[in-house]
Amino acid sequence: MADIDPAIMEIVGEIDYDPDELRKRYAYERDVRLRPDKNQQYVETKAEFSHYIDDPYAEPLERDPLNDHTEVAIIGGGIGGLLIGARLRQAGFDDIRIIEKGGDLGGVWYWNRYPGLRCDTESYIYIPMIEEVDSMPTEKYSRGAEIQSNLLKIARRFDLYKNACLQTVVTGLEWDDAASRWTIRTDRGDAMTAQYVVMANGQLSKPKLPGIPGIDTFKGHTFHTSRWDYDYTGGDYLGNLTRLQDKNVGVIGTGATGVQAIPELAKWAKQLNVFQRTPAAVDVRANRPTDPQWASSLEPGWQDRRSDNFNKVSSGIMQDEDLVSDGFSELGRFADPTASWVAAVIGRELTPEEGAFISQTLDDKKMNEIRARIDATVTDKATAEALKPWHRRYCKRPLFSDEYLPAFNRPNVRLVDTAGKGVQRITETGAVVDGVEYPLDCLIFATGFEVGTEFTRRAGYDVVGRDGIELRQYWKDGMKTFQGMFTRGFPNCILVNFGQNAAANSFSFILDEQAKHVAHTLSEVRKRGGTTVEPSQQAVDDYVAEIKPLSFSQSAFWEQCTPSYFNGEGANENPHGFFANVHPAGGVAFYGMLAEWRNAANLDGLEVR
Secondary structure (H helix, E strand, O other): OOOOOHHHHHHHOOOOOOHHHHHHHHHHHHHHHOOOOHHHHEEEOOHHHHHHHOOOOOOOOOOOOOOOEEEEEEEOOOHHHHHHHHHHHHOOOOOEEEEOOOOOOOOHHHHOOOOOOEOOOOHHHHOOOOOOOOOOOOEOOOEHHHHHHHHHHHHHHOOOOOOOEOOOOEEEEEEEOOOOEEEEEEOOOOEEEEEEEEEOOOOOOOEEEEOOOOOOOOOOEEEEHHHOOHHHHOOEOOEOOHHHOOOEEEEEOOOHHHHHHHHHHHHHOOEEEEEEOOOOOEEOOOOOEOOHHHHHHOOOOHHHHHHHHHHHHOOOOOOOOOOOOOHHHHHHHHHOOOOHHHHHHHOOOOOHHHHHHHHHHHHHHHHHHHHHHHHHHOOOHHHHHHOOOOOOHHHOOOEEOOOHHHHOOOOOEEEEEOOOOOOOEEOOOEEEEOOEEEEOOEEEEOOOEOOOOOHHHHHOOEEEOHHHOEHHHHOOOOOOOEOOOEOOOOOOEEEOOOOOOOOOOOHHHHHHHHHHHHHHHHHHHHHOOOOOEEEOHHHHHHHHHHHHHHOHHHOHHHHOOOOOHHHOOOOOOOOOOOOOOOOOOOHHHHHHHHHHHHHHOOOOOEEEO
């Protein structure tokens, strides 16, 4: 630190801890949690576990198999599918079909209905197309039900229920080169066709279960949080879980879902046992109602401007004003390892060593602040100590809650810390940790979704392209695309979501940018009188080369992190991991490049026939 520029030290502030000792603690906590089975530690929700993904919210819908044709078929009716449908409608496409496995549209916001559910990113930018559907969230961080309601406004405004197939699971896609169309097969016996297929399956679409020995032997009641059983718990998304008042309840999972659901369970369960493998890093949420005067003062285009500001600030790009000013935008100070915002303040470029020092030090200070908040909130000192996370802020998804930590002050709530090992086994009557069995009437899995497995596994079907090539095989060593959306040998098939594009703290922003890209591309193909579009081999080769050298998954940062879905549970070599194919330019620059590509209107890199 003696060699650090005093101007930088003035910005960073006092360092009242030992950085070397903190690194050692982080490394120890990481090593304790490393497992040789990595992503394979989780159980797929199929076969004897398939009931965990049954739809508890809708009555079965009967219909005859379809063998008709559609110009554009969109697989997935979540935010991505809805935005693609809306942008295509705006571009003049009428013949659109959304195929969705749920009983209604909304994607993860249809499935996730657990009590306490809210968005983590500010609702004014997370909920898309607020201006275009004339809506306004009632709170800074909306409840799940309100988010779902706003998404359905998009569906109605752009007539996306028209021709839609709900409660329909795609089982296979196959390209017919002679007819220049896709055949889409489903679990309903459909063999429908489409000129274009857009795969908007969603990053959070396939629930996962922990591979704990005996998981299939428990004789109490159990469910996954993405299929909340209100018939058993009583109540609704607001809480009031009155049927748990005489129940011993266990929760496995303290990530984003657990942090929101646990406070509600704590209010009602006779006894709540929270089984913790890795403590959650939970910062202040500070939710508040929407100010009507502020909302009425907004000028047209405000949501796009706010979203743009948020993406820049949360990426570490200095702006005159932080419009969102929340925990995510604060993270931008150290999310940028070059600390470019500090360079702007001191008036010179930073060395890589200076950038790394600033990023790491501000990260350390934030995590120290989070740990101090636990001490100040949780009254039992042993519980407080066990709740402290020991990793850098972005090693796991940043979490925010004002109710999670106080829940552990309730006399009916017990933290069962597993010291990084997880639950030892599950019996017919409970869960065992360190040789002690905790009796349970109900066991709830807040274990999230598959994100680090192969795309075709998460989607649940394979895609067969030209000359019989299977996408599963073609991508076995990792994705090979152009712009993260177009794949050679799979004409008229467009992938949207997260893979070989760029990260951003608002997934809605990512999906809307991709939806605009889809609408533009198909409009340009139509203008040219084309029937097929796919990338050239050169475009794919050049793009993949652009991705790989600076992939986040190869960086020292992720190797030093505690296992999570961000780093493939510690498997940084995983070619299918969450950050395995991220474009190194970052979200702001990457989607700016896509916008420039669209403005050129020449479809450079794509072949239209």
